[in-house]
Amino acid sequence: MPELPEVETIVRGLKKPLAGASFARTRVLKPDVLRVSPRRFREALKGRRVHRVSRRAKNILLELDDERRLVVNLGMTGRLLLSPDPGTPPHTTHPAVSFDLADGRTLVYDDVRRFGVLEVLDPGSWAARDRRLGPEPLLEDFTTQRLWKDLRRSRSPVRSWLLDQRRIAGVGNIYAIEALYRAGIRPSRRARSISKKEADRLHREIRTVLREAIEHRGTTLRNYRDVDGAPGGNAPRLLAYGREGEPCSRCGEVIKRVVFANRSAFYCRRCQS
DNA sequence: AACGCGCCCTGTCCGC
DNA sequence: TGCGGACAGGGCGCGT
Secondary structure, X not given: OOOHHHHXXXXXXXXXXXXXXXXXXXXXXXXXXXXOOHHHHHHHHOOOEEXXXXXXXXXXXXXXXXXXXXXXXOOXXXXXXXXXXXOEOXXXXXXXXXXXXXXXXXXXXXXXXXXXXXXXXXXXXXXXXXHOOOOOOOOOOOOHHHHHHXXXXXXXXXXXXXXXOOOOOOOOHHHHHHHHHHHOOOOOOEHHHOOHHXXXXXXXXXXXXXXXXXXXXXXXXXXXXXXXXXXXXXXXXXXXXXXXXXXXOOOOOEEEEEEEOOEEEEEEOOOOO
């Protein structure tokens, strides 16, 4: 569910409130969101202080005072919810893991479908994971040149290419569809067929779409909430995603929906080639 | 090696 | 009103 802008909104919301906070007690209600035993997970966090909160791709990183990190991937429906104030737990629907902080606040990982994963990784394990992720699209090293060169090496449909986290980090189905719509490129186009000029446009639109979504605190279709439980405001701004049968905002042609790789793609057959 | 597919799980919505 | 099927923002493991 949550893509880069939603994860970034959560990270920004946790930065100040969690800086310096420490884990007193952890309760695991749904062990299937972990990859180790609940006991081992609890022990890894016990007494640890949060040094810094950051994001890499769609992962939330709580950097701990022992050099390890609590890595949270929200899957489709994961949420991180924080107490409004000490003594008041956040409002949850499907709590999976609950973290009591030393100051009386509670951080809860809530997840209806439980596709999310929580792990505590040492520096080496995290570095190995990090290396497998592609460039951050909002950072300097993601250049038009790099995008174009990387696209040329793949025969996948460009929409599938954009969803592959090893190639570009943090883009999911919504923003892939939106960027392709705005760049005038059909989702089914083979990555290697994208011209230099198209790659330039795609590069710009990926960044614009992500930046604007962050400004609007993410897209809420159903489940996404920020750390205060509030929905994002970006959904009404989507031009193609979820708009099957509606007129194209540019030319009035009907927006089409096609399915490949088990996921919906939306596009305008007149504006996108 | 690169790629596409099925699957993990629960909730919601739509058509009959 | 009830029921079955399709579908949902992600990512992994498998077979080709």
